[in-house]
Amino acid sequence: MPKIVDHDERREQIVDATWRLIHRGGFEKATMREIAAEAGFAHGALQRYFPNKESVLAAAFVRAHTRTNDRARAELEAERGLSALRTLCLEIMPIDRDRAQESRVVVAFWDRAVQDPELWNAHRANALNWRRQMQTFLDQARADGEIGDGVVDEVVIDQISSMNAGLQVMCLLMPDETTAARQIAALDAILDGLRASAAP
Numbered sequence: 001m002p003k004i005v006d007h008d009e010r011r012e013q014i015v016d017a018t019w020r021l022i023h024r025g026g027f028e029k030a031t032m033r034e035i036a037a038e039a040g041f042a043h044g045a046l047q048r049y050f051p052n053k054e055s056v057l058a059a060a061f062v063r064a065h066t067r068t069n070d071r072a073r074a075e076l077e078a079e080r081g082l083s084a085l086r087t088l089c090l091e092i093m094p095i096d097r098d099r100a101q102e103s104r105v106v107v108a109f110w111d112r113a114v115q116d117p118e119l120w121n122a123h124r125a126n127a128l129n130w131r132r133q134m135q136t137f138l139d140q141a142r143a144d145g146e147i148g149d150g151v152v153d154e155v156v157i158d159q160i161s162s163m164n165a166g167l168q169v170m171c172l173l174m175p176d177e178t179t180a181a182r183q184i185a186a187l188d189a190i191l192d193g194l195r196a197s198a199a200p
Contacts, residue, residue: 011049011059014039018060023101027108030057058118061109064102065126068092081141082191085160088133089187092164094171095180103168131157141194148197160190 017039021030032053036043050056072091076084094100113119134157141147163186170178 007049014041014046014049014056015059015063018056019063019101019105022060022105022108027112030060032056054116054118057109057112057116058122060105061113061119062122062126064105064109065122067102068099069126069129081137081144082146082194084140085134085137086187086191088130088137089160089164090184092130093167093183093187094178095183100171100175103171107168107172127161131161134160146198147194151194151197156190156194160187163187163190 014035018030018035021034021038030053032046033043035053035056036046039046046056050059068091072088075087075091079087091099094103109119109123113123135153138147138151138153138156142149142151167178167183167186171183
């Protein structure tokens, strides 16, 4: 009886292999030949699961966002307002080994995403999703009296988004200066400023 092949499982194995290569040697290490070898496939076998290198890389790029979003979804079920905004940011920020690994993969893709429409669109879709969530949490915070009416939501979202992206870079270039405690302190300083706006 022929062996039943789980197509999705094989795809995940290939994406896992791509992650390992990028983590060890950067973006250029992830050639189709190297990915196949790392995953234990014959070189030509990858095309059964991914038509080309760009589709493999796009799946690996999306994986980083999916992992973050899955964690956040589980943590956010019982939260709202500024507490929810803080939780979302903590899932994005590279405050532990797993999140730092995700940052390494994402940062490796940023330059490529500027040049590749598929990766660019994947990044944009996820970034817009995060921004929509931030807007929802700010709306909740305002309704709950946590922040004042004078807070400009777009400015806050830009500020937090820029901080999160910057921390992903800094954790790779200056890990000794980008400790979890300092990252969280930077986030809390922003949120404390928002709370202060609600003071009578």
